[in-house]
Amino acid sequence: MTFDRTIASLAVACGVLLVAAPIAPQWLLFLLALALAKGLVVLGLLLLMRTGLVSFGQGLYFGLGAYAAALLAHRGGLADAALMIVAGTACAAAVAAILGLLLARYREIFFAMLSLAFSMILYGLLVKSSALGSTDGFHVQVKHFAGIALAAGVERRVFYAASAIAVFFLGWALHRYLRSHWGRLSEAIRDNELRVEYLGASVYRVVYANYIIAAALAGLGGAFAALAVGHVDPETTYWTTSGEFVFIAILGGTGNVLAPFLSAAIFEALRTVASQYAPNVWQMALGVAMLAIIMFLPGGLWTLVRRRAA
């Protein structure tokens, strides 16, 4: 078996994150938990971007994952984090399996805008629904993980550790997927759909499958975010949230499965610091950062890692 630097880096990063779980201050755990949750969404975006698609509507699945998980606890009486994570992921994947039938037929701006439109439809439904807390959303209280009762104050640390483990396994799985025939085929579709069809493969099926995988990852990210924050609201499905995911994806680049998590951590740290010291202009700081990335590192921050490794 050959040494794989990406898998090794993932394992080391996951190990460090797990070591931090019992000792890191709550504010840092919160920041990292959000970064991991958003990184999962962006991991799905990475797959779509490698297929030549940019979705401005991943907030739909992020929000669905968050709401499905939260509702299981809030209304279903099943306040078990493991079940909530499964429910959030499954709900997002199921909706994507339906919407994907339509969206897999579209490309470029049409795909981007249609995905955005679906996320805004859900946003509209959520803000009008008083049963789901309307614009305020509702709180999520979870005291169990896989049937085990969690002591007060420990829950967030357990959820964070679970997200770190999920990131390792899903990062590993997607890394393998991207290096498999299906991963190469996805990139081939981005380059030349006509040739893929003339070689005898169905572009539609590959796009459809990748769309569902990306949605499932976004749903999982949404469920983890709901557990980390302890609250869900319609903002999770709003277009600015979807735009944030695209921002993180461009910031990190699509060169490696580690890039989404690295850039999500930088994004969250930047936002926390910037909103602390410059609450009125922090978006401007992000804008300048994006401008610099597009001008000097069009392949994203991962280009720096790759150059260093080379």
Added chain:
Amino acid sequence: MNPILAAEGLQKSFGAVTAAADINLAFERDSVVSLIGANGAGKTTFLNMVTGYLRPDGGRVRFDGQELVGRSPREITALGLSRSFQIPQLFQSLSVRENLLVAEGIAHAERVEEATDALLEKFDLASYAARPAGLLPEGIRKLLDVAMALVSKPKLLLLDEPTSGVAADEKFGIMDLVMTAVRGQGVTVLFVEHDMDIVSRYAARVVAFYDGRVIADGTPAQVLEAEEVRRYVIGGAPHAAA
């Protein structure tokens, strides 16, 4: 004769321009046929109708006993018909090896790596294996395009101007590699070509097009000597629609 490909009454127009006017052609198995004609004569339109890229306005195309009209390029490829393109259709950001890996992965589920390495050797592409397809010289792009078309082991291979845009001294080398690769495989080859030296050397039969019609069909010696071919194809007389 039990032809592998038969076109009956094929018609196609683009507005006032007739690209195919009642084309009737049949091609024998395991033969090498060249399609010639001036630009706009209807050669590529014929290939595009056969491979499902264009739907004919009228007529039928039968391949190995199956009707092709109405089928998608993917379905037609699955039946055993493959093609290369006038402008090579490659995966520009992928390396030469990855281009072939994609093609092999679609065509065969097993021993993909070994088959790809063998193909790189067969087409003299091994030294370019790691280079992105978007950075290749034109001759190598053409070869890679043909190599990808052959991966599915087609019964019929259509080559659209396999040597166009290639340096004169490389043309025969490319055709030799292609013909060596298909020899003994039972593959029927139809190639569109403008270079009459290539046509004479590699084709056993030549079909000449002019303004969407077949104006000559026979051996290279017969067709290249025909009055209409000399006037409208070799002589370069402008076609009526131009």
